[in-house]
Structures are given as structure tokens and as C-alpha cells.
Amino acid sequence: MDSILVEKSPPLSGEVRISGAKNAALPIIAASLLCDSPVTLQNIPNLADISAMERLLCSMGMETRYERDEGTLEIDPSRVRWLEAPYDLVRKMRASFFVLGPLVGKYREAKVSMPGGCAIGARPVNIHLKALEDLNIELEVEHGYVVADGSAMRGGRVHLEFPSVGATENAICAAARAPGESVIENAAREPEVTDLADFLVAAGAKIEGQGTSTIQIQGVDNLSVDSYSIIPDRIEAGTYLAAAALTGGTVQATHCREKDLTAFLADLRNTGCEVNVEPDGGLDKITVSRPGPIQPVSEIVTLPYPGFPTDLQAQMMALLCLAEGTSIVKETIFENRFMHVSELSRMGADIRVEGNSAIIRGVKSLSGSPVMASDLRASAALLIAGLVAEGKTEVLRVYHLDRGYEKIEQKFLGLGAKVERVRAAVPSK
Ligand code: EPZ
Numbered sequence: 244m245d246s247i248l249v250e251k252s253p254p255l256s257g258e259v260r261i262s263g264a265k266n267a268a269l270p271i272i273a274a275s276l277l278c279d280s281p282v283t284l285q286n287i288p289n290l291a292d293i294s295a296m297e298r299l300l301c302s303m304g305m306e307t308r309y310e311r312d313e314g315t316l317e318i319d320p321s322r323v324r325w326l327e328a329p330y331d332l333v334r335k336m337r338a339s340f341f342v343l344g345p346l347v348g349k350y351r352e353a354k355v356s357m358p359g360g361c362a363i364g365a366r367p368v369n370i371h372l373k374a375l376e377d378l379n380i381e382l383e384v385e386h387g388y389v390v391a392d393g394s395a396m397r398g399g400r401v402h403l404e405f406p407s408v409g410a411t412e413n414a415i416c417a418a419a420r421a422p423g424e425s426v427i428e429n430a431a432r433e434p435e436v437t438d439l440a441d442f443l444v445a446a447g448a449k450i451e452g453q454g455t456s457t458i459q460i461q462g463v464d465n466l467s468v469d470s471y472s473i474i475p476d477r478i479e480a481g482t483y484l485a486a487a488a489l490t491g492g493t494v495q496a497t498h499c500r501e502k503d504l505t506a507f508l509a510d511l512r513n514t515g516c517e518v519n520v521e522p523d524g525g526l527d528k529i530t531v532s533r534p535g536p537i538q539p540v541s542e543i544v545t546l547p548y549p550g551f552p553t554d555l556q557a558q559m560m561a562l563l564c565l566a567e568g569t570s571i572v573k574e575t576i577f578e579n580r581f582m583h584v585s586e587l588s589r590m591g592a593d594i595r596v597e598g599n600s601a602i603i604r605g606v607k608s609l610s611g612s613p614v615m616a617s618d619l620r621a622s623a624a625l626l627i628a629g630l631v632a633e634g635k636t637e638v639l640r641v642y643h644l645d646r647g648y649e650k651i652e653q654k655f656l657g658l659g660a661k662v663e664r665v666r667a668a669v670p671s672k
Pocket of ligand 1: 405578
């Protein structure tokens with residue numbers, strides 16, 4: 244398994260171009276199943292998770308063409324043969340579960356493996372299933388699979404007990420082609436959910452309220468759109484901007500959107516950073532610099548959008564490890580998203596976990612060491628911690644990073660970081 248060797252680096256400086264959003268691309272690729280003709284998706288990042296979703300669609304008989312360098316993915320949904328998402332594919336990437344709504348929405352049937360849990364939590368799908376049942380879809384869970392019968396499905400009132408991103412996305416896709424009107428209450432408001440809805444509207448769906456907690460949908464019989472461009476990845480942008488803050492440099496993230504990062508940028512300012520936003524042709528250039536010491540933040544609480552994003556919690560914690568005082572980070576979205584704490588502590592951080600809160604007492608410096616994480620955002624946090632740690636840090640299991648960060652070492656090298664991918668020795672025969 245490859246690893247990334249990180250050395251203490253000078254303050255990062257320069258521009259980094261932000262790629263398309265993984266968490267918008269995945270549900271939109273799944274939703275292309277709903278279309279009746281080929282669609283070309285643009286601004287698609289070159290990521291392992293995108294390849295995994297492409298493999299899933301191909302396993303159903305769809306034809307695809309993924310031009311990684313151009314960032315385009317052509318999908319022809321007209322040749323679907325099998326309405327099944329097998330365990331072997333779903334277990335490797337839980338976002339595969341997002342094909343359930345589109346399959347039953349278009350074909351009125353589906354058989355999708357239950358996704359397993361993962362390192363950050365059990366990640367059940369009860370809210371997804373309840374949402375589909377609210378649309379009169381009959382579901383059976385047998386032998387680890389969800390078997391859906393949508394022969395009697397119709398629009399209806401869907402109330403989500405929690406604004407789950409994935410459950411909202413599955414519900415939107417099923418309702419988009421369900422006869423009649425649907426209302427999704429307590430819907431997730433994440434920009435990626437809005438992008439999915441906007442993609443379907445571009446294909447002729449009748450959806451209103453995306454981005455708010457109440458989404459109205461009028462089912463239609465046909466959906467078709469030639470091409471659609473994915474929004475920028477706010478989590479990737481936040482990761483590089485956190486690295487700028489941590490190293491005390493000045494970094495400009497281009498082709499991103501400030502409105503997707505308001506909570507994160509507000510807390511970055513609270514740590515003593517300067518944040519400048521420059522509109523640039525419908526997108527933004529966001530520049531972060533840190534003129535003085537890192538200030539502690541009394542409490543950062545992860546919340547559903549527009550609150551502080553859980554996917555930037557680990558990166559913010561890495562920054563607070565070197566603050567001049569004590570900060571608290573409270574994780575309210577996932578039940579086990581502090582695995583990076585033990586690894587940061589091995590690097591010399593002073594962090595104590597009490598329930599779903601981490602108390603971070605700033606230290607003067609970190610020391611490099613071999614570290615590993617079991618989720619892609621924690622891995623990113625350990626990489627940026629390595630940029631300021633004395634000596635060398637080797638981030639193991641770099642496949643986590645490759646799932647969610649396109650060209651990560653090239654982009655960091657472009658900012659002056661001392662990083663190098665170390666290829667695992669291929670075991671001799
Ligand atoms: C999406 O996951 C993202 N993944 C996650 O990003 C992100 O952290 C998460 O939303 C929250 O913003 C993709 O979009 C592919 P949820 P999702 O359903 O949809 C519980 C990354 O690093 N829950 O909003 O799975 C769940 O266990 C990934 O890119 C239920 O209990 O998140 C969790 O505690 C990590 N029952 C909370 O809700 C359900 O049926 C939020 O989950 C569904 C969810």
C-alpha cells in the first residue's frame with residue numbers, strides 16, 4: 244500500500260485549483276440512471292470513488308466513458324440490464340447505495356445490498372428506507388439486500404427524522420419519477436444535495452425548495468439532459484485553506500464557492516486567519532493567510548449544512564493543535580469520528596476526548612511520525628499536521644486520500660509542501 248512522506252515544510256503559498264465535488268458527483272452519477280438518454284457529466288474529479296461508482300453502473304449494463312484528464316464522464320443509461328447493486332461493490336463504497344432511489348424511481352424495482360458500516364460509524368440506512376416507504380414503495384430486507392417493489396409507488400409526504408444527506412438524495416430521485424406530488428420535510432440542505440436537484444431540474448424534473456428543509460417534487464415521466472457540470476468540492480477547498488492556516492502561509496483556492504464554506508471560513512477567521520474572497524466568473528477565489536499566532540476557538544460544533552461541516556472537523560482539529568490556548572471540537576454527526584485524535588496525539592498533540600467532544604490544548608510543536616487513519620478526511624488532517632511537524636511524517640493507507648482528493652501530492656507540491664508518494668514495494672513472486 245502506498246504512503247505519503249511529509250516533511251516539515253515552509254509556509255504554503257500560491258494557487259490551488261479546486262476540483263469538482265466528489266459528494267455531488269456520486270449522487271448525480273447514480274441519478275443519471277433516471278435519464279432516458281445519454282448524459283455527459285463535466286468537472287468530474289479523477290478519484291477512486293468515481294471509478295467505483297462507474298464500475299457499479301457498468302455492472303448493471305450501462306455504457307460509460309470516463310475521460311479522467313478532461314474531467315468528463317459520459318453515461319448511456321438506456322442499456323440497463325440488471326437492477327441490482329451487489330454486496331461486493333456496495334461494501335467497498337457506501338455511496339453505491341444511492342442507486343436505490345433512481346432504480347426504483349425509473350424501473351419500479353431494485354435490489355441493492357445494504358452498505359456496511361465504516362470506521363466513522365455504523366451508518367445505518369433506516370432513514371433512507373422510511374423515506375421510500377413514505378412513497379408507498381414496498382421494501383423487504385433479506386440476505387443483506389434491500390429488495391424494493393415500486394409498482395404502487397406514488398408521491399407523498401416524506402418526513403426525515405434527521406436531515407440525512409444520502410436519504411434526502413435517494414428520496415429526491417425516487418420522487419422525481421413517482422406519479423403525483425411529493426414533499427420532503429427536514430431535508431438535508433448541503434450544496435451537494437442542491438446540485439443533485441439542479442441536475443434533475445436540468446433534465447426536466449419539477450423540483451423546488453432544494454437548499455431549504457422542505458423540497459417539493461412533482462413526478463414526471465421522462466428525464467433527459469445532454470450535459471451537466473458538477474459544483475466545486477468545498478471540502479477539498481477547506482482542506483487546502485486549513486493547510487495554509489496551519490503553516491502560516493498564503494494560499495488562494497480558485498474555482499470554488501465561498502457560499503458553500505461560510506461556517507468553516509467564519510471559524511477560520513476566529514483562529515486569527517485573514518480570509519479574502521474575490522468573485523471570479525460565477526465562482527470565487529478564496530485567499531487565506533495567518534499574520535499572527537493561531538488563536539484557540541472556544542467551541543466548534545459540527546452540524547448539518549449550513550453549520551460547520553463534519554468533513555472538515557479533523558482538518559480544523561489539526562490546526563487547533565498548535566493554538567495558543569484550549570479549544571473544544573464537538574462532533575454531532577457521526578458517533579466515531581475522532582480516530583485522528585490518537586494519531587495526532589502520537590505526533591505530540593494534547594487532546595482529551597470526553598463523549599463527543601475533544602478538548603485540544605495547544606502545544607508549541609508537533610513531531611513527525613508514521614501515522615494512519617481509516618477515513619479520508621482524518622488522513623488529510625494527518626497530512627497537513629505533517630507539514631508543520633518536526634521531522635518526517637509518513638501517512639499510511641494513502642488509498643483513503645485517493646478516494647477523495649484528486650492529484651493531492653501534485654497540488655500540495657504546487658504550494659511548496661514537501662510531500663512525496665512512496666510506492667509500496669510489490670511483493671516479490
Ligand atoms: C454524506 O454521507 C457524505 N458522503 C459524507 O462524506 C458526509 O460526512 C455526510 O454526508 C454528512 O455531511 C457522501 O455524500 C458520499 P448522512 P451520508 O446520511 O449521506 C446517520 C466524506 O468524507 N444516519 O447525512 O452517509 C448517520 O449514521 C463522506 O466525503 C442514520 O442514522 O451521511 C450519520 O450519523 C464521509 N440513518 C448521520 O445520520 C440513515 O438512514 C449523517 O449521515 C442515514 C444516516
